Each structure stands twice: as structure tokens, then as C-alpha cells.
Amino acid sequence: MDPAILDTQAVFDKFPDEPALSALSDLATAAKYDREELTVTVARENIIAACEAVKAAGYNFLEDVTAVDWYPSEPRFQISYSILSFSLKRRVRLAVRLAGDDASLDSITGVWPAANFYEREVFDLFGVHFGGHPNLRRIMMPEDWQGHPLRKDYPVEGYR
Amino acid sequence: MSPIAAPDQINPGIEDVIADAERHKHGSDPIADQTMVINMGPQHPSTHGVLRLVLEIDGETVVSLAPDIGYLHTGIEKTCEAKFYQQVVPLTDRIDYLSPMTNNTAYALAVEKLLDLEIPAKAQWLRVLFNELMRLNSHLVWLGTHAMDIGALTVFLYCFREREQLLRIFEAVSGQRMMTSYIRIGGVSLEPPMGLFDQIRAFLLDFPSKIHEYETLLTGNPIWINRLKGVGYISPEDAIALGVTGPPLRAAGIDFDVRRDMPYSSYEKFQFNVPVSTESDVWARYVLRMQEMRESVRICLQALDGMPEGRIVADAPKIILPDREQMKTQMESLIHHFKIVTEGFAVPAGEVTSSVEAAHGMMNYYVVSDGTAKPYRVHMRNADYANLQALETMCKGRLLADVVAVIGSIDIVLGAIDR
Numbered sequence: 001m002d003p004a005i006l007d008t009q010a011v012f013d014k015f016p017d018e019p020a021l022s023a024l025s026d027l028a029t030a031a032k033y034d035r036e037e038l039t040v041t042v043a044r045e046n047i048i049a050a051c052e053a054v055k056a057a058g059y060n061f062l063e064d065v066t067a068v069d070w071y072p073s074e075p076r077f078q079i080s081y082s083i084l085s086f087s088l089k090r091r092v093r094l095a096v097r098l099a100g101d102d103a104s105l106d107s108i109t110g111v112w113p114a115a116n117f118y119e120r121e122v123f124d125l126f127g128v129h130f131g132g133h134p135n136l137r138r139i140m141m142p143e144d145w146q147g148h149p150l151r152k153d154y155p156v157e158g159y160r
Numbered sequence: 161m162s163p164i165a166a167p168d169q170i171n172p173g174i175e176d177v178i179a180d181a182e183r184h185k186h187g188s189d190p191i192a193d194q195t196m197v198i199n200m201g202p203q204h205p206s207t208h209g210v211l212r213l214v215l216e217i218d219g220e221t222v223v224s225l226a227p228d229i230g231y232l233h234t235g236i237e238k239t240c241e242a243k244f245y246q247q248v249v250p251l252t253d254r255i256d257y258l259s260p261m262t263n264n265t266a267y268a269l270a271v272e273k274l275l276d277l278e279i280p281a282k283a284q285w286l287r288v289l290f291n292e293l294m295r296l297n298s299h300l301v302w303l304g305t306h307a308m309d310i311g312a313l314t315v316f317l318y319c320f321r322e323r324e325q326l327l328r329i330f331e332a333v334s335g336q337r338m339m340t341s342y343i344r345i346g347g348v349s350l351e352p353p354m355g356l357f358d359q360i361r362a363f364l365l366d367f368p369s370k371i372h373e374y375e376t377l378l379t380g381n382p383i384w385i386n387r388l389k390g391v392g393y394i395s396p397e398d399a400i401a402l403g404v405t406g407p408p409l410r411a412a413g414i415d416f417d418v419r420r421d422m423p424y425s426s427y428e429k430f431q432f433n434v435p436v437s438t439e440s441d442v443w444a445r446y447v448l449r450m451q452e453m454r455e456s457v458r459i460c461l462q463a464l465d466g467m468p469e470g471r472i473v474a475d476a477p478k479i480i481l482p483d484r485e486q487m488k489t490q491m492e493s494l495i496h497h498f499k500i501v502t503e504g505f506a507v508p509a510g511e512v513t514s515s516v517e518a519a520h521g522m523m524n525y526y527v528v529s530d531g532t533a534k535p536y537r538v539h540m541r542n543a544d545y546a547n548l549q550a551l552e553t554m555c556k557g558r559l560l561a562d563v564v565a566v567i568g569s570i571d572i573v574l575g576a577i578d579r
Contacts, residue, residue, distance in 0.1 A: 001276050004510075035273050035512050061400055064541040068511075068528050082513055082524065082541070086400075086414065089421045091513065114403030117549050125237075140233040140578065149238055156242045 004034040011038070019057035020092040024050055039093040044105040047096055051081070051111040059085045059092055062108075065118035067126045071152040076100035077128055081108070104129035107136075125150035195223050202231045206309045206564040209574030211548075213563070220559050225552045232578035240538040244504030245271055246345055246481075248538060253339040255540055256576035258301050259294040261287075261330075262518045264343035267538075269424055270514035270527040271345045274507050277476060281468040283347035284426040289463040290333070290342065291425075291516070292456040293360070296367070297326045298519030298571075299453050303374060306446070306568035310387050315377050322370050325363050332356050346480040347473030357464055364457050364464075371453055378446075388443040392554040392566035395440070402553065403546035406521020407452065408570055411445045413438040418517035425516075429466075432459050442569040449571075479505045504533030520544050520571050542576035 005011050011031040015021055020038065021031065027050045030041040042050040051062075064082040075097040084091045096105055107130035108115045119130045120139040127148035130136055138145060147154055201212035210231035216223040236255065240248045252267045253260035265287050272279060304319030327337040333352050334342035342349050378384045394404065399412040409416065417434040419427045435451035437444040473480045481500055482493035499505075509531040515524045521543025528537040547570045554566045 001273075034510050035276070037512060039511070062403055063515075063522065064513075064524055064526065064539070066526055066539040066541075068537045080511070080526065082526065086416050086421075091515075093511075093513070112403070113401050114546055114549060117545060138230075140230040142230075149235060154238075156238055 002033070002036055004032070006032050006034065008032075019088070020054050020059055023053040023057035027053065037091070037093060039095055041095045041097065044096045044098060047079075047081075047094070048106050048108055048111060050094055051083075051108045054083055054092060054094070055111060058087055059083045061086060062112035062114045063091065065108075065115050065122060067122045067128055067150070069126060069150065069152045071100070074099060077103050077126060079105065079122065079128065098128065103127060104131060106131050107133035109133055124148070127151065194218060200563070202228075207567060208305060208572055211567070211572065211574055211577075213551075215560065215563065217560055220561075222555045222558055222560060222563060225555050225563070227548055227551060229548070229574070229577050232574045234579070236579045237538055237540070240535055242534065244533050245507055245535060246500070246504065248535060249344055250339065250341045252540075253341055254575060255579060256298075256518060256520065256523070256542060256544070256573050257338065258298040258573055259291075259519050260338065260340050261290045261294045261343050262516060262523065263540075264341065265291055265425065266514050266516045266518070266523050266525045266540075267527075268343055268345050269516065270512050270525040271507065271535075272474075273512040273514060274510055274527060274529050275345075275476075275479065276508075277346055277474045277479070279347055279425075279474055280471045281426070282470045283472045283474075285463050285467050286348050286352070286472065287343055287425045288427060288430065289360070289460055289467075290330075290348075292459045292463070293326060293329065295456045295519045296453055297323060297330075299449050299456075300326070302449065302519075302568070302571045306565075306571075307378060307384075309564045309568045310384060312378060312381070312384060315374055318370070318374060318377070322367065329356070329360055329363065332359070344473075344480075346476055347471070351472055357467070360460065361464055364460050367457055368454060371450060375450065385443070387562075387565055388441070388446060388569075390441050390443075391558065391562045392442045392445075392569055393440050394550055394554050398553050399440070399550065402550040404521070404550045405543045405546065406518070406571075407445050407448050408440075408547055408550070409521065410435065411437045411448050412440040418515050418522055422515060424514070430459050430462050442565050445569040506531060506533050507535075518543060520573065520576065521547060540576075540579060542579075544570075544572040544574075544576040548572055548577060 005014055008031045011033050012021055024040050027042045027046045028040045029043055032039050061084040063084050066080050068078040070076055077098040079096045081094040082091055098105060107119055119133055122128050123130060123136055124138040124140050125148055195216050195218045197216050200215055201207040202210040212228040214226045214228060236251050240251055249264055252263040255263045300319040300323045304316035307315035330340050331337045333356060334340040394412055396412040396414055399409050415436045420434055432455045435448045437448050477496050482497050486493040487497045507529040509529050511528045513524050513526050515522060523543060524541035526539040527535055530536040555563050
């Protein structure tokens with residue numbers, strides 16, 4: 001396995017022909033190449049622009065949207081977008097970091113309608129708000145559930 | 161703080177349906193005043209589990225359709241965070257319970273990527289063999305239930321006759337019929353017993369004739385043809401936009417299969433075809449899965465013919481439980497066994513995605529490690545979840561009876577959707 005490259009500039013230097021990196025050169029705030037997987041971090045206000053850029057660069061298929069709660073460190077939430085290219089047969093991961101007291105960002109359902117259920121799931125289980133989502137309701141838990149179970153400060157056994 | 165505020169709010173029931181009806185009125189065409197909202201599921205034999213659909217119908221025509229899921233949500237992702245890495249394997253069995261070894265493989269690949277483990281050839285071949293047998297197992301359940309939904313009950317009995325043989329094979333190799341936990345981090349759990357490969361080979365050599373038998377019951381059947389042809393169309397653009405993978409994607413003309421295009425577990429060393437169709441209807445998905453079963457038989461036979469000799473687990477004593485014999489005779493193995501069972505093993509920090517082609521489509525495991533012995537986050541991306549989103553596109557404007565056929569054709573397992 002190739003060694004990890006954690007420095008942003010080094011990643012850009014190592015893969016000058018990678019279309020996702022060229023597309024995101026203005027938007028990326030950090031990039032890493034770890035365990036043969038490319039992760040590009042963007043600012044939360046740029047997520048739609050970043051998704052459109054990688055889509056134009058050939059990464060046409062949104063596989064997955066999920067989140068990681070890094071409680072108690074800040075910025076608390078990491079939203080991970082896994083995007084695949086059918087033609088390049090590679091995937092790129094977009095990451096957005098969100099502060100715990102302002103966990104909201106734009107929905108990418110306008111770019112990929114597939115994000116609909118995934119964003120609802122992140123909203124339900126992490127309490128991250130997606131602005132512009134057509135139907136942001138709980139999906140796994142009952143509608144009247146209190147709390148967001150996949151947050152790290154939510155006990156595994158629940159509150160009961 | 162109690163999650164239940166008032167007992168009468170626990171199950172909204174009919175109020176929920178009415179609220180949904182109100183929501184559906186907005187944004188529909190003016191004809192919406194004459195539409196009716198009906199509830200299908202969660203206890204409905206054709207929803208393959210506990211799927212609930214809120215359907216807005218105009219006469220017999222579906223105007224809109226909203227899946228309501230979560231009835232089988234057991235918080236597996238949350239539970240994973242409280243377990244050691246090796247303890248997560250049995251949990252993954254219960255995600256897509258029709259192909260547990262495929263789930264195990266996806267999880268094992270992710271953790272092995274984090275650990276940078278080299279898996280011996282024999283374990284990889286065994287994984288391929290059992291992944292393909294799992295595909296047969298899953299497709300047999302799909303075919304039986306799909307045909308039963310359409311009204312051909314006999315096929316179900318035949319499919320389960322063959323599935324019983326498969327379950328006996330799984331029992332012989334792992335000790336369990338369904339929740340096998342056979343594929344573990346670093347390899348597989350047990351050496352296959354004597355004579356098992358002959359049993360599998362006998363099954364595989366006989367199986368194509370069984371596929372032919374199902375086809376004689378279905379393919380020429382006028383009811384089957386009329387219920388399937390031209391039903392549940394989705395354009396390739398919509399399929400990609402909605403995240404559809406697996407047989408429904410390939411039936412829409414997109415030639416993508418993780419096994420061939422992003423090979424894992426030595427799939428690049430096997431020869432097989434990826435069936436593709438362009439009709440993108442329920443019929444095309446039926447034909448495509450039947451072809452897939454034949455290809456799976458080919459792959460299994462190649463795996464049996466070329467089965468390498470050697471170890472079935474990686475050489476990593478601090479990660480993989482020692483052999484029972486060694487554990488009882490060697491001090492070092494005993495210590496390793498004790499440490500792994502009581503403390504687990506630390507996994508280097510990082511985040512990885514593994515991807516496999518499950519029977520239902522692309523299955524990804526996203527595992528985040530913070531350097532401890534418990535996964536910081538495990539997320540399963542199952543094809544069923546995304547494919548379910550495409551249900552409305554496939555059913556809109558079609559007859560209510562077609563919904564049943566379309567649900568059968570996307571082949572969902574609610575365990576994989578709700579997790």
C-alpha cells in the first residue's frame with residue numbers, strides 16, 4: 001500500500017492529473033491521501049460548488065453521505081461524501097467540518113437527488129441541519145423521538 | 161429526559177396518514193383533489209419485510225409514493241461503536257440477512273485496509289466462493305418471493321428447495337445456517353471440512369438445470385410476461401442521479417460491477433461476464449439476475465478448481481485469534497488469545513471505505529478509527545437504501561398492482577435499509 005500523504009500541497013503535487021483535485025484546487029482547504037483514498041476537505045459554504053465541480057470532472061455517482069461526531073473536539077461534526085466515477089473507477093471523499101453549536105450546511109439534493117435519504121439519515125441520527133432539503137424529516141427514529149442517537153454524547157443504551 | 165413525551169404520541173397511526181395526505185396534496189396536479197391516499201405495509205406480504213408505503217392513487221394509477229422506513233432500525237451503527245473490532249463481525253451478519261458473508265467481507269476489507277493486512281490466497285478464494293454462493297442464496301429468495309408476489313407460488317417452493325442445500329453448505333462450513341460470521345478480519349474463521357468442496361461442486365453442477373427449471377415455469381408464462389414487461393422503467397440518467405446500483409443499474413444499461421471494475425479479494429483472477437440490459441424494466445431485471453446466477457456458478461467452479469493451498473488467516477498473531485491447539489500448548493499464543501479477547505487490538509487511526517458487489521448492489525463500509533480497539537464510527541452503505549429511493553420514479557404513473565412487481569424487482573431487504 002502506498003504511504004499516506006497528509007500534507008495538502010504534497011497531495012496536489014503527487015497527483016497533478018487527478019481531475020477531482022484540479023476541479024477543487026480553489027475550493028479545497030485540506031487534502032490527504034491515506035490508505036489509497038483521496039479525501040478533500042472543503043468549507044461548508046462551498047459544498048454545492050465542490051459537488052458540482054467534481055461532478056463536472058467525471059465523478060458522476062454519489063454513493064454515500066454520512067457523518068462522524070468528533071465530540072468533544074471542535075469542529076465537532078465531519079460530513080463525509082463518497083463520490084464515485086464510473087469511467088475512472090475511482091472514488092473521492094469530500095469532507096466538511098461543522099461546529100457543534102452551528103451544525104448546518106446546504107443540501108446537495110439539487111446536484112444528486114440520491115442525497116435525499118442520506119441527508120435525512122444524518123439529520124435524524126446526528127442532528128445536522130441541511131438547508132434547502134425538500135423533506136427534512138426523521139427517517140429511522142420515530143417522528144417524536146428526542147435526541148440524535150449517533151451523537152457521541154448519546155448513551156449507547158439510550159436514556160431510559 | 162425521556163424520549164417519549166406522551167404515550168398517545170408513540171404511534172401516530174391514522175393521523176400520520178392524514179398528515180401525509182395533506183402533504184401530498186401540495187405540489188400535485190389539480191387532479192389531486194380526487195386522489196386517495198392509501199397505506200401499504202408495514203405488515204404486508206409483498207413489501208418483503210416491514211416497509212411501509214404511503215401511496216397516493218388516482219383510481220388505479222399511482223400519483224405519488226412515499227416510503228416510510230425505520231421499523232427495523234436497531235441502531236447497529238451505534239452498537240458497533242461500543243464493541244471491539246472483532247465483535248462487530250456478528251453484527252454485520254444481521255444487516256443484509258440474506259447475504260451475511262458478503263457483509264462480513266465488506267467489513268473485513270475495511271478493517272484490513274486500516275490495518276494494512278495481507279490476506280492469504282486461500283482465504284481470498286474462499287471469500288470469493290462464499291460471496292458467490294451468497295449471491296445465489298439471495299437471488300433464490302428474491303426469485304421465490306418475487307414470483308410469489310406476482311402469483312406464481314410454485315417457484316417459491318422450488319427456490320427454497322435449492323436454498324436449503326445452500327444453507328446446509330453454510331452450516332457445514334461455519335456451524336450456522338444464516339448468521340454465519342464465517343468471514344473474519346484477516347481471513348476466514350475455519351478450515352472447510354472434508355468433503356465440503358465435493359458437496360458444493362455437486363450442487364453447482366446440478367444448479368444450472370434448476371435455473372432452467374425456474375425459467376420453464378416463468379419465462380414463457382403469459383401472466384408473468386404481462387406483469388413484468390414494460391413495468392417499472394427508470395432511465396439511466398435517473399438511475400445514476402438516484403444512486404441506484406446493482407442489477408437495477410445494469411438493467412438500465414450502465415455497465416458497472418464492483419467485482420470487475422474495482423476488484424477486491426482477487427476477483428481480477430476470475431473470468432466472468434457482467435450481464436447488462438438496456439430495457440430497464442422489471443423483466444430486464446429478472447432476466448439479468450437469472451444470468452447473474454449462471455455467472456456465479458461459473459465463478460464458484462473456478463474458485464473450487466483453483467483453490468490454493470495454505471493458510472486461511474493472515475500471519476498477524478496480535479490481531480487474529482491463535483489456533484486452539486497452539487493456544488493450549490504455547491505460552492505466547494495463550495497471551496495473544498487473552499489480550500485479543502479481553503482488550504481487542506488497536507487499529508491505526510484513519511478512515512477507509514471498502515466496497516463490494518453484493519447481491520443487491522454496491523455495498524460500502526465506511527470505518528473510522530481513532531487508534532483504539534473499538535471502531536469510532538462504522539457506517540454501512542447498502543444498495544437497498546438508495547434503490548428504494550428510486551421506487552417512486554419507477555412506479556409513478558403506473559398501476560397500483562405494478563408497485564408490487566417493482567418492489568420485487570429492486571430486491572430490498574429491510575434489515576439493510578433500516579440497520
